Amino acid sequence: MSSEDQRSYWRSSLRVLFGILAVWFVAAYGCSVIFRTWLDENAPRIGNAPFGFWMAQQGSIAIFVVLLVTYAFLMNRLDKRFGYDKEST
């Protein structure tokens, strides 16, 4: 295993990480806290609930679950590409 491989694996996994955390930040802080009041008034309602309120109590939690599934999928695929998925060392 060359260290060049290790470095490029690490760079790829950081890219996945930042992607996930960017969505996480927008869902949790962007929609549900910082721009919540604006979104309540201007964004389309979810059922009868104001958008920001709905994001804070329901949407963000659902998005978190989707994010973790995406993370597991992307990282496990990355491991396979670099041959890190085999148990033997």
Place this chain on the structure above:
Amino acid sequence: MSQFAWNLTFIGITFAVYIAIAIRSRASSTKEYYVASGGVSPLANGMATAADWMSAATFISMAGIIAASGYDASRFLMGWTGGFVLLTTLMVPFLRKFGKFTVPDFLGDRFYSNTARLVAVVCAIFVCMIYIMGQMRGVGIVFSRLFEIEIWMGVLIGSTIVFFYAGLGGMKGITYTQVAQYCVMVIAYTMPAIFVSLLLTGHAVPQLGLVGDFMVDGTPQVPLLEKLNQLNVELGFAEYTSGKISTIDMFCITAALMCGTAGLPHVIVRFFTVTNVKSVRISACWTLAFISVIYLTAPAIGAFARTNFIASVSEKSYAGPEAVPSWFKNWEDQGLIAWRDKNGDGILQYNGDGAAFKGKPEFTGERGDHGERLVKNDAVDSKNEVYFDRDIMVMANPEIAGLPPWVIALVMAGCIAAALSTAAGLLLVLSTSISHDLMKKVVNPNISDKQEVFYARMASLGALALAAYFGINPPSSFVAKTVAFAFGLAASSFFPTILMGIFFKKMNREGAVAGMISGIGFTFGYIVYFQFIADHKDYLWGISPEGIGFVGMILNFVVAFVVCRFTPPTPQEVQDMVEEIRIPKGAGEATHH
């Protein structure tokens, strides 16, 4: 069958199951004791972690908090679920690869320092202790209500059961018991919500009910949330969907809870029980999915309970044909609801004018003109006449909706499952911290595996005795105030330090220790000052003690990087170790050698 018989049957059956599982999966080695041999399947581990994470407070109080504060309660919903995103992406896969039993182990080795290890051990013990006290109290209250015994007896019964399967079974016993407990909890939580949702909105799915229409006699009237806003505003409360916490405070509290969650030692250690890094990621997905079943239902229960509560209490008379329903009087008899007829009209005025009287109700033992229990608390100048403990929202929900007695028994069993599973998990981490991190790594490295498990069992007995003592004699409102500590400390110490340990391989011992100490020092001082010393609320930048852990965390980062620049660099072999844990290959089994 009477309510009492139903309660007894449900609790009896669930307990028999827990104990049978604990006996079947008794631990025989240190590895089984600490991490269940690192061979639990991701699904089972996910379920167990979810049960561990959801405490009695989550189960009983969260829906009540949402009912009482609407949008503002989102900080808990997001904080305690969003933290798992941080935990999974930033922490556990790497810690699992590192392959030691505990978080202090990682910090001690990564920063080649026993000081770092010791600070971590002290924080871990402190955090777990605060948590466990609240759990034992919860078990005691539920038991005492169920069997009409004194609280101290309830606490003792609860502690004995927890010691039996946490002390004997270790992580292996706990994990499989928690799987059973999760199943009990999730049924107990969602079933009443479905019934109430059908009654109130006509939707079988509570989450759809929340965004649906409020129904009267089967015909949709107005959107539920609009109805709720209107009821709240009429009575002088803040609008349900708006809340009143400032944006910056909301931001900081949510962040502190998230980072705190990601840094809680008793959650991190759960992921050391699965086979490899791939399973850690999958296990984390399951955990959050299982948790979100309950967290997505809680806002619906909160909104339903609030609507029902206002509709059946406000402006109703206490006695007579149009009186409040019988559950109101039942909970009044339990001392969790009280009414002081200030204007003497025999009608309940419930509004946002302030508290009905000072503090929790203390009854005189006599009945008033309308048959209500009289309270002797000091008067408060407000028009509000009704006191209620928000914790009754989940437990009274089935009663309010008129559901059959076995549903109520199920909810009781769920409460106890929630308290026991969390207490057992915490107890294990606590005893591990003492026996492994303190006795073996710091005091005497020569003790054998057998002695180590012996110390662990002794430590859990000691910790449980202490927790039981505080469960019986709670230092008045101390537990509620110290919960801010648990998350504040985890957010300002564990989270940033572990993060730097993994992602910045140049971070050295001096930086990490200085950062950890200044982060904790600042957060601890701030919370102590505002919770116990100061009697004003002029917070720094308007950030309440709940959210100050976020500022402490930033301070930790800044101090660590500054100190790191001016002190000797990290040894090469430690840097190589960091390179190594970033690669998931060959995680092997969790070990302590």
